[in-house]
Amino acid sequence: MLAVLNKYRSIFAIGLQSNLVYRWNFAVRASFSLVHLTFVFVLWGAAFSGQAGIGGFDLRQTLTYFVVMLVLQFFISAMNEDYEISEEIRNGLINQFLLKPINYYLYRFSIFVSARLVSGLLALLPMILIYPLLADKLVLPSIGWTYAAVIPALIMSSIIQFTIAYCFGLLTFWFLEIQSFIILSLAVETVLGGQVFPLDLLPKWLYDFSAYLPYYYQMYFPAALLTGRITDQAFIIRGLGIQFFWVLALLGMAQLLWSRGLRRHTAVGG
Amino acid sequence: MNSLAHYSRLWLAGARYSIVRTMMFRADFIMWSLVELFWMGVNLLLIAVVYRHTNSIAGWGPWEMTIIVGTSMLVQRLLMGLFWTNLFEMGRNVRSGHFDFFMAQPGSPLFMVSTRKIDLDGFLNAPLALGVVVYACHRLGLHPSVWQMVGYGGFIICGLAIHYSTLLILVSLVFWLQSAKGLEGGYFGVNEFSRLPREALRGIAAVIFVYALPVILVTNVPARALLHGVELVPALWLIGAAVGWFTFAVIVFNRGLRRYSSASS
Numbered sequence: 008m009l010a011v012l013n014k015y016r017s018i019f020a021i022g023l024q025s026n027l028v029y030r031w032n033f034a035v036r037a038s039f040s041l042v043h044l045t046f047v048f049v050l051w052g053a054a055f056s057g058q059a060g061i062g063g064f065d066l067r068q069t070l071t072y073f074v075v076m077l078v079l080q081f082f083i084s085a086m087n088e089d090y091e092i093s094e095e096i097r098n099g100l101i102n103q104f105l106l107k108p109i110n111y112y113l114y115r116f117s118i119f120v121s122a123r124l125v126s127g128l129l130a131l132l133p134m135i136l137i138y139p140l141l142a143d144k145l146v147l148p149s150i151g152w153t154y155a156a157v158i159p160a161l162i163m164s165s166i167i168q169f170t171i172a173y174c175f176g177l178l179t180f181w182f183l184e185i186q187s188f189i190i191l192s193l194a195v196e197t198v199l200g201g202q203v204f205p206l207d208l209l210p211k212w213l214y215d216f217s218a219y220l221p222y223y224y225q226m227y228f229p230a231a232l233l234t235g236r237i238t239d240q241a242f243i244i245r246g247l248g249i250q251f252f253w254v255l256a257l258l259g260m261a262q263l264l265w266s267r268g269l270r271r272h273t274a275v276g277g
Numbered sequence: 278m279n280s281l282a283h284y285s286r287l288w289l290a291g292a293r294y295s296i297v298r299t300m301m302f303r304a305d306f307i308m309w310s311l312v313e314l315f316w317m318g319v320n321l322l323l324i325a326v327v328y329r330h331t332n333s334i335a336g337w338g339p340w341e342m343t344i345i346v347g348t349s350m351l352v353q354r355l356l357m358g359l360f361w362t363n364l365f366e367m368g369r370n371v372r373s374g375h376f377d378f379f380m381a382q383p384g385s386p387l388f389m390v391s392t393r394k395i396d397l398d399g400f401l402n403a404p405l406a407l408g409v410v411v412y413a414c415h416r417l418g419l420h421p422s423v424w425q426m427v428g429y430g431g432f433i434i435c436g437l438a439i440h441y442s443t444l445l446i447l448v449s450l451v452f453w454l455q456s457a458k459g460l461e462g463g464y465f466g467v468n469e470f471s472r473l474p475r476e477a478l479r480g481i482a483a484v485i486f487v488y489a490l491p492v493i494l495v496t497n498v499p500a501r502a503l504l505h506g507v508e509l510v511p512a513l514w515l516i517g518a519a520v521g522w523f524t525f526a527v528i529v530f531n532r533g534l535r536r537y538s539s540a541s542s
Contacts, residue, residue: 039463042463042467042469043469045482046466046469046470046473049473049478050327050477052477053334053473053474053477054330054334056333056335057333058331061331062330184305187305187309187311187312188308191308191312194312194315194316194318197319198319203319203322203326204326208326208327208329208330
């Protein structure tokens with residue numbers, strides 16, 4: 008068991024080193040995200056003008072939601088893992104993993120965790136720099152016990168994020184070009200993951216429906232827990248249960264695609 | 278006149294090649310059209326959701342705001358259809374040395390790199406974006422005059438020139454930097470502001486996004502032309518910005534071109 012852990016710890020360390028090489032790319036990306044944050048502040052500031060609340064939350068709570076969402080993106084969301092997996096399949100680089108005692112999913116997941124650690128920490132830098140400007144516009148909830156649910160929610164969110172990207176990458180076994188699938192999926196994930204607007208602003212029936220989809224648990228659920236948009240204990244426990252179901256379902260899907268995909272894969276050359 | 282005919286023939290040859298190529302990969306074309314359609318839907322959904330909870334954003338009602346968003350989508354679709362792929366391939370070609378190919382073409386290098394391909398999926402969605410604007414006008418009971426419609430069309434061309442120039446400047450940085458990769462993220466970030474009414478911005482944000490990077494003017498001036506008629510001062514400002522940005526972009530490109538020394542072996 009320890010030997011297995013050591014194997015993936017080494018992969019994590021290598022991933023950390025190779026991602027630190029791209030530290031400036033992550034830093035530039037994080038800086039650009041501040042432009043998006045400015046857009047969010049302007050739009051919602053104008054929407055709140057003349058009214059105390061929207062959907063039961065005031066402007067500070069709504070802006071806090073978007074700031075938390077932005078930081079979480081850099082810590083837990085899949086960025087270009089789908090493209091990297093696709094490239095490895097297309098170029099035959101996965102052949103080496105078929106001959107070694109390495110689980111490809113865990114290999115990629117170890118690299119994903121190291122990449123998000125680097126990108127997340129780098130994203131915090133511009134946030135810390137502009138925090139004095141933001142401080143009076145943000146507010147975090149004081150309901151301490153919801154934070155206990157945040158940790159498992161975040162871990163499961165990152166697994167869901169990565170596994171969806173992994174599954175899209177594996178589509179390369181069937182399709183030569185998967186970029187359009189990825190961008191289409193990104194649009195769905197962006198909306199139903201709550202990155203465009205807080206999902207609780209949707210009509211109730213649509214919100215209730217979205218809570219059964221995996222996208223809800225990619226970003227919205229942990230962000231809503233962190234910002235106090237979800238506080239009902241029974242709802243949180245039910246949410247963690249559904250999230251756990253999606254983790255298992257997606258892992259099953261990933262395994263199915265991998266085993267079926269390998270049957271189609273032709274390893275040429277050496 | 279001969280020159281215009283020459284460049285028209287070159288553009289048509291490129292367009293014919295792009296259409297034939299797109300029809301060879303029909304499934305891919307349908308998927309990309311859906312992608313663009315879905316992203317347009319995302320923009321409209323945001324407006325729909327916000328206006329479920331408020332009546333006005335900076336004094337603009339839901340259908341007025343839809344005209345702004347539709348105009349932003351129209352400019353974007355035209356940019357995607359005509360120039361996007363070409364300009365981003367330029368960045369890659371300069372790095373790899375394949376840019377030599379464009380230097381040997383029978384026309385201006387800027388024209389050749391900017392117009393070699395067209396993306397049909399962008400074009401396919403441009404009428405839909407225009408349809409959104411027309412529908413919003415219908416919901417507002419607007420009956421724009423011919424002058425207003427001509428003005429709107431002219432402002433769209435100015436907006437397209439501003440966006441094209443911005444993108445060209447960003448991609449031309451590849452002549453100085455090792456890579457312009459990731460800069461499109463900045464472009465998309467700035468472009469988000471084109472979906473806002475001018476009145477929503479105050480202070481430094483207004484200076485940056487209205488005057489320095491005139492993304493707000495690109496959508497607000499045409500939208501106001503449909504809503505209130507063509508207004509002289511904003512119209513002159515937009516035309517001036519289009520001419521200024523295009524001139525600056527051409528200077529940057531030509532300066533970059535002088536540095537290009539080919540990278541092929």
